[in-house]
Amino acid sequence: MLPLVLESVTFEVAGRRIIDRVDATFTHGTRTVILGPNGAGKSVLLRLCHGLLIPSEGAVRWGRGDDSIARQAMVFQRPVLLRRSALRNLTHALALRRVPRRERLARARAALDTVGLASVAERSARVLSGGEQQRLALARARAVEPAVLFLDEPTANLDPAASREVESVIQDIHEAGTKIIMTTHNLGQARRLGDEVLFLARGRLVERAGIDDFFRHPSSSEAVAFIRGELPWH
Numbered sequence: 001m002l003p004l005v006l007e008s009v010t011f012e013v014a015g016r017r018i019i020d021r022v023d024a025t026f027t028h029g030t031r032t033v034i035l036g037p038n039g040a041g042k043s044v045l046l047r048l049c050h051g052l053l054i055p056s057e058g059a060v061r062w063g064r065g066d067d068s069i070a071r072q073a074m075v076f077q078r079p080v081l082l083r084r085s086a087l088r089n090l091t092h093a094l095a096l097r098r099v100p101r102r103e104r105l106a107r108a109r110a111a112l113d114t115v116g117l118a119s120v121a122e123r124s125a126r127v128l129s130g131g132e133q134q135r136l137a138l139a140r141a142r143a144v145e146p147a148v149l150f151l152d153e154p155t156a157n158l159d160p161a162a163s164r165e166v167e168s169v170i171q172d173i174h175e176a177g178t179k180i181i182m183t184t185h186n187l188g189q190a191r192r193l194g195d196e197v198l199f200l201a202r203g204r205l206v207e208r209a210g211i212d213d214f215f216r217h218p219s220s221s222e223a224v225a226f227i228r229g230e231l232p233w234h
Contacts, residue, residue, distance in 0.1 A: 001062050001071050001147050002028045008058035011044055018044050020203040031180040033194035040200040042183040043152050050074045050150045073146040077153045079137035081125040086117060086136050089125050090143050097144045111143035115169050131162025138169045149173060151182035167193060199223050
């Protein structure tokens with residue numbers, strides 16, 4: 001289904017331009033991190049890529065059209081979990097993706113095991129800790145075997161230990177062959193999990209670079225200020 005191509009993508013709300021003519025192509029293999037100050041449009045751009053929002057202008061195109069929605073998944077800052085067990089959250093997602101009934105339970109249990117949650121399979125998802133809930137959301141995404149996984153600030157509300165556990169799961173998903181496109185405000189996390197950076201400021205794609213080049217030799221004044229912690233939040 002890749003590449004994912006953004007062609008002059010613009011998004012406006014009530015006359016305010018949140019995303020301003022972004023052109024970008026996402027290919028298989030690299031882990032893409034979207035950085036920028038608060039209000040730069042990172043989460044909105046991610047939702048446009050995923051299809052939750054429709055561009056006001058421009059287009060979002062997949063390399064292969066019809067199955068693009070079925071081959072992607074998204075995990076949010078605060079996971080949206082059903083009022084049922086951890087295991088049933090996964091089997092329900094698999095049912096929605098029309099996975100044969102005979103395969104659902106085994107796939108769900110395997111996904112829970114890969115994120116270290118096999119022991120809480122029958123526990124209500126909504127009583128799990130924040131870190132466990134986020135790992136459950138990742139397990140649910142992984143169970144449907146997406147070609148692309150969008151992650152919106154996946155550790156924003158977690159303590160350092162829980163964040164490291166989530167980062168480990170994300171790395172495992174990448175190594176299994178899923179394309180990762182994620183936003184984060186954590187520069188250390190961007191270095192650990194990213195291969196390339198898309199840097200946004202005021203809704204514009206200001207810079208795109210490999211992870212090392214971005215942090216060592218940023219080419220835009222906005223990126224320099226952001227890395228130094230000097231770019232004001234919008």
